[in-house]
Amino acid sequence: MGFLKFLFFVIAIYYILKLIGRYVMPYFLSIFIRKAQDRMMGNSSNYTSPKKSKKEGEVSVNSSYQKTPKSNKDTIGDYVDFEEVDE
Secondary structure, X not given: OHHHHHHHHHHHHHHHHHHHHHHHHHHHHHHHHHHHHHXXXXXXXXXXXXOOOOOOOOOOOOOOOOOOOOOOHHHOXXXXXXXXXXX
């Protein structure tokens, strides 16, 4: 009789979890996704740059490229030819 009670509870818990997964979880997921979208839309507004009005035909170049100073190869060190020595 104890085994039948255990089996009944296991099957009941399985079907309860199945119903929760089918009907309740999509509701919570939709709320979670909606909040995440709102947060992302709020964050993206911080990164938009204000558009400056320019005259027609005016050109501007914005470059983040910075020239790095070239290193002098003479200061690196001397080249030593390597030979393998048998002992």
